[in-house]
Amino acid sequence: MLPEWMSESPRPFARVLVANRGEIAVRVLQAAREAGMGGVAVFSDADANSLHVEVADEAVHLSGDTLDQTYLDGDAIIEAARGCGADAIHPGYGFLSERADFARAVEAAGLVWIGPPGEAIETMGDKVSARLLMIDSGVPVIPGEELAVEEDADHLGVLASAAARVGYPLLLKASAGGGGKGMRSVSEPRALRTEYEAASREASAAFGVGTIYIERLLTGARHVEIQVMCDQHGGAIHLNERDCSIQRRYQKVIEEAPSPAVSPEIRLAMGEAAVTAARSVGYVGAGTVEFLLSGNGQFHFLEMNTRLQVEHPVTEMTTGIDMVQKQFEIAAGLPLGIDQTEVKQSGHAIEARIYAEDPGRGFLPSIGRLVTWQAPVGPGIRVDSGVRQGDEVTIDFDPMLAKLIVHAPDRHAAIRRLDTALADFVALGVQTNIGFLRRLATHHSFQSGSADTGFLDQTPTEELSGPEPDEGTLIAIAAAAQRLGVDRSRADFTEAVDEYTGHAGDPFRTLRRTFP
Amino acid sequence: MEWSVADGASRYRATLEEQEGGVSISTLTRDGLEIAPPDVLVSTDDKAGRLLVELDGRPRLVHAAKSGDSWWIHLDGHSHVVHFHEQGSAGLSTNAGSLTAPMPGTILEMLVKQGQRVREGQALLVMEAMKMEHRIQAPKAGEVTKVHYEQGQRVDMGSVLIEIGD
Numbered sequence: 001m002l003p004e005w006m007s008e009s010p011r012p013f014a015r016v017l018v019a020n021r022g023e024i025a026v027r028v029l030q031a032a033r034e035a036g037m038g039g040v041a042v043f044s045d046a047d048a049n050s051l052h053v054e055v056a057d058e059a060v061h062l063s064g065d066t067l068d069q070t071y072l073d074g075d076a077i078i079e080a081a082r083g084c085g086a087d088a089i090h091p092g093y094g095f096l097s098e099r100a101d102f103a104r105a106v107e108a109a110g111l112v113w114i115g116p117p118g119e120a121i122e123t124m125g126d127k128v129s130a131r132l133l134m135i136d137s138g139v140p141v142i143p144g145e146e147l148a149v150e151e152d153a154d155h156l157g158v159l160a161s162a163a164a165r166v167g168y169p170l171l172l173k174a175s176a177g178g179g180g181k182g183m184r185s186v187s188e189p190r191a192l193r194t195e196y197e198a199a200s201r202e203a204s205a206a207f208g209v210g211t212i213y214i215e216r217l218l219t220g221a222r223h224v225e226i227q228v229m230c231d232q233h234g235g236a237i238h239l240n241e242r243d244c245s246i247q248r249r250y251q252k253v254i255e256e257a258p259s260p261a262v263s264p265e266i267r268l269a270m271g272e273a274a275v276t277a278a279r280s281v282g283y284v285g286a287g288t289v290e291f292l293l294s295g296n297g298q299f300h301f302l303e304m305n306t307r308l309q310v311e312h313p314v315t316e317m318t319t320g321i322d323m324v325q326k327q328f329e330i331a332a333g334l335p336l337g338i339d340q341t342e343v344k345q346s347g348h349a350i351e352a353r354i355y356a357e358d359p360g361r362g363f364l365p366s367i368g369r370l371v372t373w374q375a376p377v378g379p380g381i382r383v384d385s386g387v388r389q390g391d392e393v394t395i396d397f398d399p400m401l402a403k404l405i406v407h408a409p410d411r412h413a414a415i416r417r418l419d420t421a422l423a424d425f426v427a428l429g430v431q432t433n434i435g436f437l438r439r440l441a442t443h444h445s446f447q448s449g450s451a452d453t454g455f456l457d458q459t460p461t462e463e464l465s466g467p468e469p470d471e472g473t474l475i476a477i478a479a480a481a482q483r484l485g486v487d488r489s490r491a492d493f494t495e496a497v498d499e500y501t502g503h504a505g506d507p508f509r510t511l512r513r514t515f516p
Numbered sequence: 517m518e519w520s521v522a523d524g525a526s527r528y529r530a531t532l533e534e535q536e537g538g539v540s541i542s543t544l545t546r547d548g549l550e551i552a553p554p555d556v557l558v559s560t561d562d563k564a565g566r567l568l569v570e571l572d573g574r575p576r577l578v579h580a581a582k583s584g585d586s587w588w589i590h591l592d593g594h595s596h597v598v599h600f601h602e603q604g605s606a607g608l609s610t611n612a613g614s615l616t617a618p619m620p621g622t623i624l625e626m627l628v629k630q631g632q633r634v635r636e637g638q639a640l641l642v643m644e645a646m647k648m649e650h651r652i653q654a655p656k657a658g659e660v661t662k663v664h665y666e667q668g669q670r671v672d673m674g675s676v677l678i679e680i681g682d
Contacts, residue, residue, distance in 0.1 A: 181648070198642070198649055201624065360523065364618050365646040367673070371581040371588060372565055395620050395645045423593025429583045435594045469596055471521045471528070472544055473554045477569060478519060478587035478598035479530045480539040480558035481580040486567055 003036030010333040013088035013112045014038060017060075017081040018052070020092030021071060022386030023402055024308070025052035028090050031324035033057075040086045042077060044070035046396045051388050058084050071095045074102040078109050088112035088331065090324075094398070097307040098125050114331040116306045120281045124304040127173060127213040134301045137280040139273045142215055142292065142300045155212075156193060162214055163192055169217040172196055174203030183250045185217055221292040223247065223453050224259050224299065226274035227315045229326060230283045235336040238271040239319050240345055242288075242311055246446065248363065248456045253433075254440065255311035256350040257318045260411060260449030261293060270299055277304060285330050286312070286323050292453075310353070310403065313384060317349035317407040348414040349407045352422065352441070356399040358431035359465070365399045368392075371429035376421040380407040393430045401432070411449065415441055439464045518601045527601070538568070615655065615678045617671045621645030626667055628678070632660045640678055643671075658682050 006012045015038035018028045029039035029052060041056035044064065053059040060080040062070040070076075074096055081089055089106050091097035091114070100118035107113050115121075124130045134141050163170055163186070172195055174182025182203030184195040200212055227239040243259030244252045262270070274289035281304070288309050290302040312323050321338070330336070357363045373389040385402035387393070393401070406421055408414040422438045443464065445451045519528040526546050530553075533542040538559030544551055557570040561577060569578045569591070579590035587598045625642040628634060634654045641652050662679040665671055 202649055361618060362650075364650060365648070367620065369583055371583045372579055372590070374579070397646065399646045426579045426590045426595075428579060428581045428588035428590060428595060431597075432595070438593065466594070469521075469591070469594070470554060471524065471526065472541075472546075472551065473556060473571065474521050474589055474591070474596050474598050475519045475528045475530055475544065476541040476554050476556040477558060477567065477578060477580065477589055477591065478600070479517075479532055479541065480556070481567060481582070481587055481589075482517075482600070483532055483534075483539055484558065484560050484567070486560060486565065486580050 005035070005329070006332055006334075008334065011112060012332055015040060015084075015086040016088045016090050016114070016328075017042065017077070017084070017086035018056075018090050018092060019071070019077045019096055020090075020094070021047055021050065021052055022397065022400070023384045024092040024094075024310070024386075026055050026386055027384050028092060028324055029055050031322070031328070032090075035325055035328055037328075038086070040081070040084050042071070042080055046394060050391070051386055060084055067095075074099065074105055078105060078111070081111055082109065086111070088114055090114040090327070091307065093307050093310055098305075100125065112331050114285070114327050116283050116285045116287060120283050120287075121306045123281050124287075124306050127303060130304060131301075133280055134277060137276055139277050139280075139301045140299065142218060142302065155196070159196060159212075159214070160189070160192060163189065166214060166216050169219070171215050171217045172199045173213045173215065174199055182212075218292050218294070218300070219454055220452050221294050222259070222261050223252075223290065223302070224262060224270065224293045225288050225290040225302075225305075225309075226270055227309075227312070227323075228274050228278040228283065228287050228289060229321075229323070229330070229336060230278055230285065230287070231330050231336045232284055232333055233335050235339075236275050236279055236283070237336060237338065237340045237343060238274050239315050239321060239323075239343055241267060241270060242309075242314055244311060245451055245453050246440065246456060247453055252311065252353065253456065254350060254352050254437070254446070255314055256348065256411075256414070257314040258345060258348065259293075263297075266293070266297055266299070273299070273301070277301065286327050310400075311351050313382060313403065313405040314349040314351050317382070317405060318346055319344055320346065347407055347409045348411045349405060350414050350418050351403050351405045352418060352437045353400055353433075354402045354404060354425070354427070354437075355433045356393045356401050356430045357433055359433055359436040359461075360431075363433070365395065366431035367394055368430040370401075370427060372426050373428075374424075374426040375402065376404070376424035378421070380417055381405075381421050382407070401427070401430075412447075415447060435466065436464060439466050520599050520601065522597055538570075615640065615652065615676070615680065617643070617673055617675045617677055618652070619643070619645045619650075620673045621650075621671065623665050623667055623669050623671060623677075624649060626663060626665070628660050628663070630660055630663050634658065634660060634680065652677065654680060656680065 002012050002014050016032045017040040018025045032039035038057045041053050041059040042062050043053050043059055044062050062076055064070045089111055096102040098121055100122040103113050103121055104118040131141050169187045172184045182199050184199040186192050186195045222245040224241050224243050226241050230236040241259050241262050242255050242257045244255045246254035277289045286308050288305040291299040292302055293299045316323055356366045358366045370391050375383040382405040387401050406414055406417040408417045419438055419441045422434055425434050529545045530541050531543040532539050538557045540557045541553040544553040555572050559568045561568050565581055567578045567580050569576055581588050585600055589596045621643045624644050628640050636654055636657045638654045639651045640654055643650050658680040661681040664676055
């Protein structure tokens, strides 16, 4: 049955398959439920007991050992949608979200694709064609030189001469990369070969394509991106900017909106450039145009992400727009229903990505069982989580466990709320970056809003590590806990065994407690 | 029972004292030498996984959970891990000259050969875990005396990868 809001839709759908896992699958599946639709999850063997399977109305198993055989197998996913009566597919981010051929295959199968047209994905996904299109459309691009290096070709000579022309330091990017994968900075010629090979391998492992792109590395700039939203009727607006300058090895760590470095004039100019970029490629749905913003207010096009972003919640908090719901409406052929002047900017929102990694060991991924997982709650606190207590964190997937998003009237209040919420985030059993995020949130460069994209990689680790705890105190607490038997096993029961009847979940228990 | 904190090398032994209202610590040794015990009184909270800890006379709620041979403790907004060891068991790093895998993963590239001399900090091999590449560096200068794995092999956390002699 179609939900009420879709009654005017030219392209209605009622059951959405989410071709993803982790927090974004949970987010989209819940949005589908809220919108009155059915939600279908897909899962590999490693995910059989994962949270996203639990929140779905139905879950379809993808058999296979590797990502290529499961979450990256477009045919199997379309087959799964057909098999369970899903009439739309939402790709989330990563995985198949930016595969033009998959977008086309979904449409060809008669299903609704909740994303941009294959053509737009293709043009923007190729960094060279995207750059040429931006130059044609009058959107400023990063100074440097275009060069695409095909894998398996005799690449090193071509690469070295292009690198010499572009100049060091430079950036090697996998044309099909993203999320920090397949991206390497090279500061001197002798590192070129090893970094190229690493970037190429990472890109082919993560995305199935191994093409590399080369450009000048701009230092001292901020990463500012504009969220755009376009419908199928030519309507295109932007939802202001997000600042994602806090990155480690090109992996975003903290994102916020609005940017402390963006004035109303810059916002206007950047917003217009982003909408121009989106229109030039015939964009439909939610997308992000990334820019590098220099200290003098100049900005340059970096790339367009043709999908929902990990950091979309900070835009949702400050504009009050549910972006996944909007994606559904746009895919169903409905108009945007909001014009640029109606886009609000309310307060300040910050997102911190919670990773299973050990900052004390060079941020190596950490694995184990989440014996305790208690996310913070309270006004202005949102947690988009892909895990729950008791889950096993393995090496099979990306180490991001959850996202903590806070919203407050202004930036300083938001930072205080972030730090407090991080302090209340109890994640035990696996090393996480929570303590590191707290030190980051209270670091003067972040507090003053002056940190650029080089901040995290250039700041000595001592500045971001706190005072060492008193070991004696920790030993005392652990020894006492061992003696007192404060074990997790008691909490493994959803209900404690009743002392009176000796049963768990006894129906008379509440009665006895209420009337002793 | 001996204890250590996170990656720390020090070994602790503690004697507990049960008293009214909880457990306190009466003696504490670090690597065999007695040190001043902290002023801590620990009691159970009615919620599983939580303790009431009075530290220097100030009470606070602490989360504690056991996983394998470790206790994870959330104290004052930060998480810590404490390991316990059966008495007399070997230390965490059994051999300072061997290099163990810091995580489970796949060997992407072995950059050194047996017999090769390496300098401190030199990249020895490239591992992949969770879709990201990690370079494993030499903890000290020396000669590679043994290479245990080759390219493409999967390794478990803690597996000895390479041995380095002087």
